[in-house]
Amino acid sequence: METLQKVLNKHLNLEVEEWLCFKGCLKEEVCKATTILVKENTIASKIYYIKSGLLRTFYFQEGKEITTYFACDHQFITPYASFIRQTPSLERLETIEESQLYSLSYSHLNNLYAQYPTFEKLGKILAEMNYLCLLNRSLSMQTKSAKEKYLDFMQSYDPKIIQRAPQYQIASFLGMAPESLSRIRKEIIIS
């Protein structure tokens, strides 16, 4: 819980009372690998802070899984559009490996916003982060070569994601075939 307090205080400078109230809203959850936390067509009612572990959001397109977001230790994740609008999710949220999580429900978060406006800043940071991730991914899809995309990914994402997420999931996140990703990785190791 201390690390989460540090993560928040990097941006929020919470009073003791605010932190205690936030902490009181969290629920600890331990999930095995490939646990579905939000199923497509259901509403994402919680956002998750990852104490340790690895998760992703993805959707199905013509039977194929398209990964849209990865998150690991000390990051937040939820099918974001569903969570902020409280509408059915197009995406599934799943653990990639066993994960220790703190969940915060939509209603608790909104109570926090109402009680302590300083938490609006957390909401703003989460929204900006999701915006920039989506923008980078969509610009990268449109303008970059497969190799450039992978090099960008290596620079921008936590090494844990690169090392532990299955190749086919990273490939779909980067909009390329698993074979192309495998070829690019070999090229990079040789050069």
Place this chain on the structure above:
Amino acid sequence: METLQKVLNKHLNLEVEEWLCFKGCLKEEVCKATTILVKENTIASKIYYIKSGLLRTFYFQEGKEITTYFACDHQFITPYASFIRQTPSLERLETIEESQLYSLSYSHLNNLYAQYPTFEKLGKILAEMNYLCLLNRSLSMQTKSAKEKYLDFMQSYDPKIIQRAPQYQIASFLGMAPESLSRIRKEIIIS
């Protein structure tokens, strides 16, 4: 200025002091059609509230203009990624027709955040709005037919944008050739 106060108070419930401080940070600007407010490769230092008018953001791809965002009366606009990160913009911000604007600088907005945390909620709403617009546009590009995209656009966007923005700008926003848009509009009128 009254309408802006109403727009903000829909979400923020500002105290008189907070509103007066916000108002004091605004600068009124009247711009002719096709005025460039932010040029690509420069930093977006202001966000604009549109009192009346029509604006867009766009970038150049192989000499072609690709429109990424439209906004008109009572909406906010800026090259958003550049504004929140204070990094050079990939996009240009331009008026489509003569526009009356209130601008708010990045530093003024950050002073407001620091002085009155309730303004963080405005930041959160702007970020969520930009996220959802980008998500809808990118999902629509990937999954919808040209006709579906145009029908969605008609449902989601202000009629003023549909009536007054040039066809080639709407077509590029929807990821289609101007000729396809023209054909779809004819089909819709006939059916």
